């Protein structure tokens with residue numbers, strides 16, 4: 001059984017009701033988010049299929065995959081922020097806050113709005129446009145506390161300075177009075193992070209939060225993100241293209257392609273010993289392997305072919321149009337193969353591939369398997 | 385910010401000066417001898433000479449221009465060639481009437497167009513939004529004078545709810561005033577509302593696509609709240625531009641509408657003066673209209689600075 005849900009320092013007591021039972025996790029269960037069989041699509045085009053994963057309190061899980069594989073859609077579906085014309089089916093549950101023990105996909109907009117920015121929040125990729133250009137940043141941070149009644153107006157003002165200070169912004173009292181255009185991209189992303197963390201969410205979703213930032217700034221912002229969720233014992237879903245970032249930030253990783261989670265597991269295992277052919281290609285194309293750490297991107301092998309447009313993925317295995325190992329069997333949907341025990345369940349550690357890497361193939365020796373083994377060592381060097 | 389305002393103010397003054405030269409040139413120099421124009425081709429040479437001397441039309445053009453400018457600045461542009469009536473007070477009276485008409489029309493247009501435009505944007509994928517959009521598209525194409533004539537024939541001639549034209553001072557007869565301003569202001573407002581609503585629609589649609597609106601939703605604001613608190617102020621920037629242009633258009637549009645509804649405004653004065661060949665009056669009225677238009681532009685620029693903090697920094 002887990003420790004009792006920690007009390008968070010809110011600076012100021014929430015005025016009014018504790019009757020909402022905030023922060024009370026379900027006893028014996030540290031699950032914050034449970035997504036099961038999530039399907040998303042337009043009326044004509046299915047975009048996500050059977051996405052299943054769960055996040056525990058304090059857990060940092062990466063979501064990787066090439067552009068167009070459905071990472072953002074997954075995040076938006078959880079937040080209930082899918083664009084008009086997209087529909088979601090399946091089951092999404094957020095625990096730890098009473099109102100949300102229901103399937104979020106059935107919850108009305110009013111109730112979802114109450115959860116957003118409070119029990120769960122999100123940081124988006126583009127910091128330059130994420131803030132309202134006509135409103136002082138302090139007011140934008142204060143707003144998220146006022147909306148949810150977590151702070152009185154005066155309390156919020158003090159808390160804004162604290163939060164801006166926590167995300168490492170210099171002279172926060174003065175900075176709170178600036179407009180977004182007076183800040184750099186990195187500073188703006190810190191403000192966005194302060195907004196996301198203001199109400200101590202149980203779940204933080206980051207959609208490529210540092211992709212748009214300078215490399216020098218990336219590390220600091222990542223550090224702040226990790227510190228922010230650690231302090232709050234929050235769960236984090238971290239979307240990125242950058243496998244090295246996943247390796248430093250996350251404990252667990254979900255690999256997505258064609259709107260499906262094709263492989264999942266602890267970062268060291270998945271990156272060191274990928275089983276799905278797509279994951280294997282992704283890692284080979286990343287700068288995780290290879291001597292001397294980072295190499296020029298041009299020198300990297302890439303996964304052959306391009307990601308099909310939405311709705312153009314093959315049936316059966318979504319990767320078979322680009323996979324070197326595809327055969328007739330791959331025209332049928334590969335079943336999920338658990339790799340080992342994981343507290344978060346079968347789907348947290350396993351893969352869906354008919355001819356996984358690292359398995360003695362019945363006919364020939366797979367050179368890719370050898371490569372995967374070799375890269376385990378390199379991975380450890382890289383991380384160590 | 386002050387620097388920028390000062391810069392804009394200087395641009396305004398420079399434009400007014402440039403405009404005054406143009407107006408003077410077109411009205412007074414190009415048509416030839418203003419005294420001859422005023423008196424007509426049948427006038428005797430002595431009469432023309434007398435008028436020329438009386439109004440100093442025989443002096444060098446530059447002196448005449450400076451004289452006129454002094455009259456404008458001191459708000460005393462002198463008297464008419466023929467009737468000898470003072471021009472200043474006439475323009476003041478007429479301008480007041482036109483301003484009441486134009487401002488009423490603009491307020492009506494804004495009151496209708498802003499909510500309708502927002503509605504069209506928010507519901508742009510739904511039938512009601514599309515229908516409103518189509519209606520506004522048609523509205524854009526209806527000229528104000530045509531709307532005026534139709535309104536008169538329905539509400540004044542057929543239904544006899546209101547008089548077909550004329551004017552009373554609001555303080556003297558408020559009810560009569562309202563009855564008389566209803567049709568002309570509505571005719572002016574209709575097109576403007578249709579045009580404005582389309583701009584509001586596209587401005588709001590743009591804002592709805594902005595990342596910061598998604599941030600606002602992610603903070604826990606419902607769509608309408610997010611649009612209200614974060615969207616509208618940002619959507620206001622392009623709309624204010626259009627509002628400025630429309631006010632200027634309305635001033636000109638009022639010239640025609642005042643004719644249709646027999647309203648003693650600046651437009652009527654302008655047309656009457658043209659008919660009577662009172663060049664000095666025509667020239668001054670045109671200048672007043674030009675200054676009003678430029679002033680609107682200046683105010684729009686100033687308003688930008690209030691709305692959008694990004695424009696305040698720097699001295700661009």
Ligand SMILES: Nc1ncnc2c1ncn2[C@@H]1O[C@H](COP(=O)(O)OP(=O)(O)OP(=O)(O)O)[C@@H](O)[C@H]1O
Nearest residue numbers: 042047066067068069070071072073074083309310
């Ligand atoms: N509103 C929509 N209507 C139709 N298709 C959509 C919509 N939103 C996203 N898609 C499609 O769904 C697919 C997945 O999109 P998603 O944004 O989740 O990709 P992603 O994995 O986040 O990629 P990236 O790394 O580029 O952000 C894409 O092919 C995209 O074109």
Ligand code: SF4
Nearest residue numbers: 317320323330353354
């Ligand atoms: S199931 Fe077949 S096509 Fe898909 S990744 Fe595995 S081997 Fe390749």
Ligand SMILES: [Mg+2]
Nearest residue numbers: 071072073207
């Ligand atoms: Mg994305």
